[in-house]
Amino acid sequence: MSDTTAGRFTGRTIIVTGAGSGIGRATATRIVHEGGRVVATDVVAERLDALREELGSAALETVVGDVTAADTIDAVLAAGGDRVDGLANVAGIMDAFLPPSEVDDATWERVFSVNVTGPMRLTRAVLPRMIGAGKGAIVNVASEAALRASAAGAAYTASKHAIAGFTKSVAFFHGPQGIRANAVAPGAVATNIEAPMRSEYAASRVGPVMQVTIPPVAQPEELAAAITWLLSDDSANVNGAVLPSDGGWSVV
Template sequence: MTLQGKTAVITGAASGIGRSMVRRFAAEGATVIGVDIDEAGLAKVAAQMGCAVLVADLTTAEGVAAVAALDIDILCNNAGILDALTPLEDTDDALWDRVLDINLTAPFKLCRAVVPKMVAKGGGVVLNTCSAASLSGGRAGCSYTASKHALLGLTRSIAWYYGARGVRCNAIAPGAIQTKMQMRQPPHEGGMQAYMPYFPTIPPQGKAAEVADVAAFLVSDGARYVNGEVISVDGGWNAY
């Protein structure tokens, strides 16, 4: 497997799974551009891994335009936020909009801008970071689950429409991975209570590098006949 000669843009690159993707893709020879809203975190990634970086808020038109202006072979829509396990009745408009804006609308707008350019230059690859919550109702709160189900739908739609024109679009569905994501907000009390009986069914937490390994394969030519697929990287959680 090699990504030699490819330019890969990875969103959410300042932390967690995105940062591990930067490391892994660079090790495979890709030219990596890490994108994130977190300027300080990105600076550390650039210093440690020698990649190019772009500070951008992907919920803004300017942020999307800045990324879309790049010449991209591989686009990884990985930036995302959790909803603190908030159930439907306590999901206010602000939470819904924030989660959908970053988890779904940003990948949609980036793909809308980038995929036609990939077609024009003869091909490209998109990889969307979905979630175990793309496949089941009991992995997160209402807005996160809805956003990640919809992101899988976006993935399949792009795969179906653009596969014959040289653009593959797949998804990875991480399970419980050790990153900062869960700690960024305190969990919703009721959501947490509903969730707790099922904790023993969660496999031991995985590492961001284990997700990045699968991502590196999916964006490589080794996966050239894989399109519109979602690969769980969850230690078997989806099998329970």
């Protein structure tokens, strides 16, 4: 783990989605280690149980559910209490690298539901509490695919461009009310997100590009460092940014 900043989140409640594994787990862990209280949500109960066992229950509330579902959002808000200081929308899914000519409706709709609609709904739900407090920080996990078309399939690429745009919209509309919204754009990260390549054409088109441009795979803790920085007052003057954390992939 990168060096933590003791007490940086003391007295603050942060919601983290996709907290059972990968970047979400690393983010939740770092916030707790820096004194914060985390409401962690994931679709897999066993992952949250393991996180609770590791971190203890005092600073961690867990909610099992799909972030696209209204009842999950209601449960997350209830666990957060009267005030939510930060939100990290980390949960996401891939699209099997399907190109525009091959993407099916089910894949398109599911990818957009998890990667865009879920974060939008949860953001919409927490904004009244943040606006009431006059302060709040939202961090969305975009992707290298929010910056280029050669990092994923059509649905995932479009969804990550969309979440980058939504982030900027939140920053524009609610910045004057004390809300900061930023996004982190990871490259390849060592997580358990499933990323099969189900298209032969995509393999022939994307594969050679990625082989010569993709940097070494990052660890989830490296992304958690960027996310927690954007959630904290250390980035108080940053709003509406899409921060690449991709080992330099975006400059190739």
